[in-house]
């Protein structure tokens with residue numbers, strides 16, 4: 001079981017943003033910006049391009065709804081999207097509020113947020129959904 005499957009199962013806590021029968025969204029614990037969210041399929045697949053066409057399309061539509069809510073909650077130029085998957089072998093889309101290209105650099109220092117701040121970020125996105 002991947003760490004993300006354990007999060008989805010509720011075995012490991014997270015700051016949940018959204019969920020449906022196939023997908024789950026929660027805050028990245030090492031955010032590049034306030035609102036940095038991960039969208040994952042409940043199906044345990046490592047490489048995103050191993051998902052079926054239908055699942056990949058549905059994941060992107062789910063991510064779109066979350067991205068629209070992130071942009072409402074955390075006004076930005078655009079919400080950027082990235083797929084790396086170098087650390088956690090469970091497919092996921094990063095959604096990151098950005099003001100410029102530099103905001104998408106994963107080598108940037110990560111924000112250190114207190115639990116109450118994470119809670120407030122997740123709540124703001126949920127309210128905007």
Ligand code: 5GP
Nearest residue numbers: 003014027028029030083084085086087088
């Ligand atoms: P990637 O696999 O896309 O290279 O990076 C994995 C991402 O997942 C990282 O941005 C990392 O901060 C995040 N991450 C790893 N473990 C956890 C975790 O246990 N909880 C949360 N919320 N995020 C995690």
